[in-house]
Amino acid sequence: MAVFCIFTLMKKVLITGGTGLIGKRLSFLLASKGYEVRVLSRSKSPESKYTTFIWNVKDQFIEEEAFQDLDYIIHLAGAGIADKKWSEKRKKEIIDSRVQSTNLLYNTSKRLKTPLKAFISASATGYYGSVTTATIFTETDQPANDFLGKVCRLWEESIFQFKNDKTRTVALRTGIVLSNDGGALKKMKTPLVTPLGDGKQYMPWIHIDDLCEIYIKAIEDEDFEGAYNAIAPEHITNYSFSKAIAKTFKIPFLPIGAPSFILKIVFGKMATIILNGSRVSTGKIEKTGFKFKFKSLDKALKNLI
Ligand SMILES: NC(=O)c1ccc[n+]([C@@H]2O[C@H](COP(=O)([O-])OP(=O)(O)OC[C@H]3O[C@@H](n4cnc5c(N)ncnc54)[C@H](OP(=O)(O)O)[C@@H]3O)[C@@H](O)[C@H]2O)c1
Incomplete structure (x- = not known):
């Protein structure tokens, strides 16, 4: 009886893309805090520690059991922005895997009358565009007109469909996530490190544990609502x-930037995300009382050695 009570009291969180870099760490931290973690994935892995439900965004299929007594959805799924060159087909996949997936979650939770307390989703600092400027962007700035600006605008429009009296809705405009388990840091640890292009572009970044703590705060702090820069x-x-x-990683450093034209040949249009970058403000998130554990890159990298 007592065990049954504990299970019904546990807050239930469904994480889409829970198998990814952020999702794995966040699932672990949420489960350690006593949340019931469910993962929504395109495939079931026998190794998964969490109950996994299947969806297929293209076919608009989703296992409805995932929504039973559900309290929160954390939406992380999406085709990797920097995984493949941006062909027209890939660009469509990047958008659809975020927007059509959010629409499927929205339509399903609406149809099943799921009393969600909050819908919390990833977004990206790409909202402000792939530009190098001294401007410090805040959450009230408009989305850029380039590809990433468009992705984030459409993504957030789909996210904020969830907003109503009972469901808080949060979009975390995330910078480059630093982790030991993959992502950008792994790609940057090459045998010889050089700046990219002129090296003057800003690189909004965040330590994975600070990012996961922001997700947890977005669940637990009932005043959390709207878009926040997560960097x-x-x-x-x-x-x-x-x-x-x-x-930090004791790798030789060559202070001459890798030429932009070569990076453009290698990465095509996607090169813009490594050759450009702006400053983004943390004013709004710090006003919520959130305290960063890793404020400086030096401290973050030392932690990740
Ligand atoms: N990591 C970063 O530096 C960073 C920065 C800014 C924003 N973000 C955003 O944060 C979210 C999570 O990032 P992450 O680094 O954890 O990503 P990740 O490691 O690439 O994981 C994303 C997950 O999305 C699912 N997925 C991949 N392609 C998909 C597709 N075509 N359709 C549907 N689902 C698909 C996969 O889960 P299944 O295989 O289980 O389905 C995958 O594990 C992403 O939306 C990303 O754009 C990340």
Whole structure:
């Protein structure tokens, strides 16, 4: 009887893309805090520690049991922005895997009358565009007109469908996530580290544990609502970032930037995400009382050695 009571009291969180870089760490932290974690994935893995439900966004299929007595959805699923060159087909996949997936979650939870307390989703600092400027972007700035600006605008429009009297809705405009388990840091730890292009572009970044704590705060703090920039307070250029990686991981550093034209040949249009970058404000998230554990890149990298 007591065990049954504990299960019914546990808050239930469904994490889409729970198998990914952020999802794995967040699932672990939520489960350690006593949440019931469910994962929504395109496939079932026998190794998964969490109850996994299946969906197929293209076919608009979703296992409805995932929504039973559900309290929160954390939406992380999406085709990797930097995984493949941006062909027209890939661009469509990047958008659809975020927007059509959110629509499927919205239509299903509406049809099943799921009393969600909050819908919390990833978004990206790409909302403000792939530009290098000294402007410090805040959440009230408009989305950019380039591809990433469009992705984030459409993504957030679909996210905020969830907003109503009973369901808080949050979009976390995330910068480059630093983790030991993959993502950008792994790609940057090359045998020889150089800046990219002129190295003057800013690189909004965040330590994975700070990001996961922001997700947890978005669940637990009932005042959390709307879009927030989820990046560390320290603004750092690509040159300084590259140098810090070389120093921390004891990799040789060549202070001559890898030429932009070569990066454009190698990565095509996607090169814009490594050759450009702006400063993004943490003012709004800090006003919620959130305290970053890793405010400086130096501290974050030392933790990730
Ligand atoms: N990591 C970063 O630096 C960063 C920065 C800014 C924003 N974000 C955003 O945060 C979210 C999570 O990031 P992450 O780094 O954890 O991503 P990730 O490691 O690539 O994981 C994303 C998950 O999405 C699912 N997925 C992949 N392609 C899909 C598709 N075509 N259709 C539906 N689902 C698909 C996969 O789960 P299944 O295989 O289980 O279905 C995958 O594990 C993403 O939306 C990303 O854009 C990340």
